[in-house]
Each structure stands twice: as structure tokens, then as C-alpha cells.
Amino acid sequence: MKARSLAGWAVVLAAVLATAGCGGSGDKAAEKARVRWAFMLPTSWDPVTSRTGADINTVSLAYASLTRLDKDGNVQPALAQSWTYSPDGRTLTFQLRDKLKFTDGTPLDAAAVKAFFERGKTQKDSFLRPEIESIASFDTDGPLRVVFHLSRLDYQLPYVMAGRVGAIASPTAAAKDKAKLALWPIGAGPFKMVEFVPESHAYFVKNPDYWDAANIHVERLELTTLSEPTTTIASLVSGAIDVASIGPKRVEEARARKLTVTTAPSLNASDLMINRNKPPFDDPRVAEAVRYAIDRGELVKTLTAGLGTPTNQPFPPHYFAFDPQTRDKWAYDPARAKALLAQAGHAPGSLTVEIVINPLINEGLPELLQAQLGRVGIKSRLRIVPPGSSSWQSEVYIAKRPATAVDGTVGRESPVQNLLAVYGPQGIMNLSGPYAPPAFLKAIDEVRATPIDAPQYKERLQRATRLGAEQSPSVWLFSTPFIVATRSRVKHLNIVPSQIRWEGVTVE
Incomplete structure (x- = not known):
């Protein structure tokens, strides 16, 4: 009942705001600079209760990170214009920009940041807690x-703060x-929400008070839920949407329909998750x-249109956290x-x-x-399992x-x-949680305690990747780049x- 009442509140408030915003000389300009984007709605619009890494794509519409x-993949200033570790690595200080504020008018100052992370530590349904467990207190x-x-050395935190955690x-509010x-x-x-209907859409307008507002040229962004992969191209061609991620098998069709296809390096990796707590996988054999049993070469050839790369770990081979020592492990061997x-x-x-399976991802x-x-x-x-924001999660x-479940990672801001x-x-x-390989966890602690620019950082990170891949039952399959199709007006x-x-x- 509570969820329904909140959903109703969102729809009613959206209607009020939409009515209040009608008319005015700026409407035509806003319409011209409107973008309609098809993407997954987040599991929650609150970063404290947001659950998945992919949520950062949509949560970052309304929020800025530190x-x-x-x-x-290098960390850069945002809300924080600089940060420094103490000589012993036990204190991390962020210097915020001046005159920041939230869309409700509340100042975004050190007290606001402190309150946010304290809520992340104490709120009962927080998914932020494990992400900031190395932080003992805030001041x-x-x-x-x-x-x-x-509470312990953690040189990953400036990277972690580039995502939904920060x-x-x-x-x-x-x-x-x-x-x-x-x-x-x-x-x-960069944007302020003006309308939201759960499981349907979220509409935003540009936030003029965003610290980097000069680089936001979209006046109105309309986010809609993903459609079936088979209809995405048609929706783009018709103008129902302007931007959408597509699978590799859809690239040729998109280009043939005169859409712009952009590919970019990503941290995407698909996998077959396996639960060691459920039979028959409680037997490691x-x-x-x-x-x-898995022929990754066939998967890449059949499913990725030459754009994918086999991987047996949760990183693509080009990424520095990928472990070359296990590159050829678990090669296809049906007899074995x-x-x-x-x-x-x-x-x-x-x-x-x-x-x-989730029918909207990993087509085929x-x-x-x-x-x-x-x-x-x-x-x-x-x-x-229905792919809505609640069922799969x-x-x-x-x-x-x-x-078992077919899934994939879009990566995180920090490899750890x-x-x-x-x-x-x-x-x-x-899927086997709370089980985690003890040797892997020890290796992770060593990586966290190593400065990013230390000579041994990459070696320690790759060792952690190796131990995780070797001691976890899940089967990694292949990686693909970001593939986004757009109408020609979006540049x-x-x-x-x-x-x-x-x-x-x-x-345009």
C-alpha cells in the first residue's frame, strides 16, 4: 500500500508541475533541445537505496557526485574540486566547490555531504553501507x-565517489x-525531475544551478523504459525515441535505417551466474x-557481430584489472x-x-x-523473470x-x-552470497591499501581478479563495447x- 501511495503521489505531483509549466516563450526552444532516451529506470531514485551499478546512468541525471x-577512466573533480589523503592514509578530505545547492534550494555544503553518508551508514534499507564500510566516521x-x-586504508574511495555512492x-528532502x-x-x-510514472517514464528539465550547467545543452530529457530489442530500431526511426542502447546484432539494421551508431570502450561483461548453495552446483565439479562446456568463441561469433571479445573474468581484456595469467583458463573442452x-x-x-533470464538483455x-x-x-x-525495477532485483x-541466471556487469567506477x-x-x-572466497577478500584488502600510483598496484589488482575468477563458480562469457543508436539530431x-x-x- 505504501508503494502505491508513493507512486500515486509522484503521478499527481507530476501533473501539477506539468500544468504549471505550460505556456511561455521558452517552450519552443525547450522542445527543440528535447531528447527522448530509452533506458532502464533505476531500482531507486535515492542513491542510498539504489541497488545496481547500471543505476548510475539514470541516477546521475538528478544527482551530481563528489x-x-x-x-x-581517470578520476576528475565534480562537486569536490580537490581531495587529499593524510600522510598515513587514514584520513581523506574533500574540498567542495562554493555556492552549490540542491534543486530544493538547500545548500550543498560539507554538512549536507556528512548527513548523506551518515544516512548511508544508518538507514535500515541502505545499499550504500557495504560500499563505504572502510569509512569509520565523517566530519x-x-x-x-x-x-x-x-577504519583501514582505502585508496579506491576517490573512484568510488564518482558513481552512485558519491x-x-x-x-x-x-x-x-x-x-x-x-x-x-x-x-x-544536471537535470531536475518534473514527472515520474513508475515502470513507465521519468521526465527532466535542465537544472540551471548544476555546477557544470554550461556544458548541458539538453533542455528537456525524457527517459522511457526499454522496449523489446526487436522494436527499438523502429522506435528510433519513427522518432518515438532519440537515443537507445542496442545489441551488436542490431548494428547493421540501425545503420541501414540511417541511424547513427556510436561504439565506445566499456566495462561490460556477460556471465552465467551460478549459485554454489543450490543443487546441483553445491558439487563444485x-x-x-x-x-x-561453454564455447565463448561461438558466443562471440554468433551474438556480437564481431564487436565482442571472449572473457573468462568480469573485465574486458583491454582493461588494466584483467588478469592475463588466466586468459586461457577454462578453454572450451566438452570432453572434460x-x-x-x-x-x-x-x-x-x-x-x-x-x-x-531477463528478456530485455543478452538477446539470443x-x-x-x-x-x-x-x-x-x-x-x-x-x-x-519480469525485467521491471523490482522483480529481477x-x-x-x-x-x-x-x-543459475544469465546476467552481466556494466562495471563500476572502481575495479575493486x-x-x-x-x-x-x-x-x-x-549469486552464491554471502559466500566469498577468503583468499580473494584478503587480496582485495591488499589492493585497497595500495595507492593507485604505486608500482605494485596493477599486479595486486590482477591477483585479486584471478583469485575471484578461480574460486567463484560463475562463468564469464564475453565483453562488448557500449553500442548506442541515435537519431541524427543528437550529436x-x-x-x-x-x-x-x-x-x-x-x-539539432
Whole structure:
């Protein structure tokens, strides 16, 4: 009932705001600079209760983060114009820009940042807590300096703060009704929400008080839920939408229909998540058999139109966290897969597994995995879980009910953050959670304690990747770049490794 009442509140308020905004000389200009974007709605509009890495693409419409990444994945100033660690690494201080404010008029100062992270630590339904567990307490040093006191060394934090973890929400709005923030964001980002209908759409107008407003050229952004992959191109051609991510198999069609297709390096990686707590995968030999049953080369050839790259870990091969020592591990070997199944007591055709799938992502992948498993004697059935903002998240990411599920990561701002999301005890993509390999967790602590510019940083990071891949049952498959199709009126897409941003994007 509470969710319904909040949803109703959002729709009613949207109607009031939309009516109030009708008319005026600026309408034609706003219409010309309007962009309609088809993308997944976030799991929550409140960064504290947002659950997935992909949420940053939409949460960042309404919120600005303390830092942000450039196209090379390097951390850059945002709300914070600078940051420094103490000599012993136990204190991290962010210097905020002056005269920042939220869209409700509340000043965005050190006290507001402190209040946001304290809420992330204490709010019962916070998904921020595990992301900031290395921070023992927060303090202010004047109106523009916020101080993190660390419980242990963590040199990843400036990168972590470039995503939803560092997307600061208004403390005034949270104090009034923090549940409303899940449906109506109050931030200091490039846009301000003016309409929201859950599971349908969210409309925004430009926020003139955004710290980088000079680089926002879109006056109105209309976010709509993803359509079926088979209809996305038609929606773009008709003008129903202007921007949408598409799968590799749709690139040729998009170009043939005179759409602009932009590809950019990404941290995307698809996988078959496996739950070691559910039979038959409580026998590690069965999980290992699945690793050898998968022909990644066939997946890439069949599904990615030459744009994908095989990977057996949660990073693409071009990324510095990718571990070259395990590059060729678990090469396709159906004979070995069959032998492992026999050792586990499963005769050919005697084992049936259920694979949970989301129909709006990984087009064609579940069926091809089903065929490859069948070649080694594993029968499987596919079960669709509705891809709305609650169903998949609740069943797969939170309850961890499936034995297997086809999914993927879009990466995170920090490589350690991504490794913990897929292998960590509270990782939403660790279907075996709360299990996490102890050696992996120890390696992660070593990476966190290593400055980014230290000579041993890359080696330690790759070792953590290796231990996670070796000791977790999930099967990584291939990576693909960002692939975005647009109508010709949209120019200069701004794609960084973990998200799509709107600074610099223009509309004709």
C-alpha cells in the first residue's frame, strides 16, 4: 500500500508541475533541445537505496557526485574540486566547490555531504553501507571541507565517489520523507525531475544551478523504459525515441535505417551466474563442468557481430584489472566437461537445470547457452523473470533464489568495487552470497591499501581478479563495447567506461 501511495503521489505531483509549466516563450526552444532516451529506470531514485551499478546512468541525471570519471577512466573533480589523503592514509578530505545547492534550494555544503553518508551508514534499507564500510566516521572542517576518517586504508574511495555512492541527495528532502526520494530525486545534478510514472517514464528539465550547467545543452530529457530489442530500431526511426542502447546484432539494421551508431570502450561483461548453495552446483565439479562446456568463441561469433571479445573474468581484456595469467583458463573442452559430470555421478541427460533470464538483455544468449550445455548432456529450461525495477532485483539480486541466471556487469567506477559486486559477500551479482572466497577478500584488502600510483598496484589488482575468477563458480562469457543508436539530431555522445553522461551532448 505504501508503494502505491508513493507512486500515486509522484503521478499527481507530476501533473501539477506539468500544468504549471505550460505556456511561455521558452517552450519552443525547450522542445527543440528535447531528447527522448530509452533506458532502464533505476531500482531507486535515492542513491542510498539504489541497488545496481547500471543505476548510475539514470541516477546521475538528478544527482551530481563528489568526483567523476573521464573517458579514460581517470578520476576528475565534480562537486569536490580537490581531495587529499593524510600522510598515513587514514584520513581523506574533500574540498567542495562554493555556492552549490540542491534543486530544493538547500545548500550543498560539507554538512549536507556528512548527513548523506551518515544516512548511508544508518538507514535500515541502505545499499550504500557495504560500499563505504572502510569509512569509520565523517566530519566537517568548515563549510566546504568534508573529512572521511578511515577504519583501514582505502585508496579506491576517490573512484568510488564518482558513481552512485558519491551522488549526494538533499538532507532536507531526506529528513522530510526519505521514502519519497526513491520516487522523486532531489539532487544537484544536471537535470531536475518534473514527472515520474513508475515502470513507465521519468521526465527532466535542465537544472540551471548544476555546477557544470554550461556544458548541458539538453533542455528537456525524457527517459522511457526499454522496449523489446526487436522494436527499438523502429522506435528510433519513427522518432518515438532519440537515443537507445542496442545489441551488436542490431548494428547493421540501425545503420541501414540511417541511424547513427556510436561504439565506445566499456566495462561490460556477460556471465552465467551460478549459485554454489543450490543443487546441483553445491558439487563444485558440476560448476567446473559448465565452465568447460561453454564455447565463448561461438558466443562471440554468433551474438556480437564481431564487436565482442571472449572473457573468462568480469573485465574486458583491454582493461588494466584483467588478469592475463588466466586468459586461457577454462578453454572450451566438452570432453572434460562430460568427464567432470560423470565424476559427480550425472549420466548424460540425467541432469536438468533451470536458467533464469531477463528478456530485455543478452538477446539470443540464453538459447545458445542452453544448446551448448545440451551438447555435454546437461538439460536446461529457461524461465523469464519480469525485467521491471523490482522483480529481477528482488528474486535474483536480493533473495538469490535461482541456481543459475544469465546476467552481466556494466562495471563500476572502481575495479575493486566491481570485483566485490560479483564476488564479494554482499555483492548483488554474487549469486552464491554471502559466500566469498577468503583468499580473494584478503587480496582485495591488499589492493585497497595500495595507492593507485604505486608500482605494485596493477599486479595486486590482477591477483585479486584471478583469485575471484578461480574460486567463484560463475562463468564469464564475453565483453562488448557500449553500442548506442541515435537519431541524427543528437550529436557528441559522452560515454565514459561505466556510464553515459550528458555533458557536451548537443541537439539539432
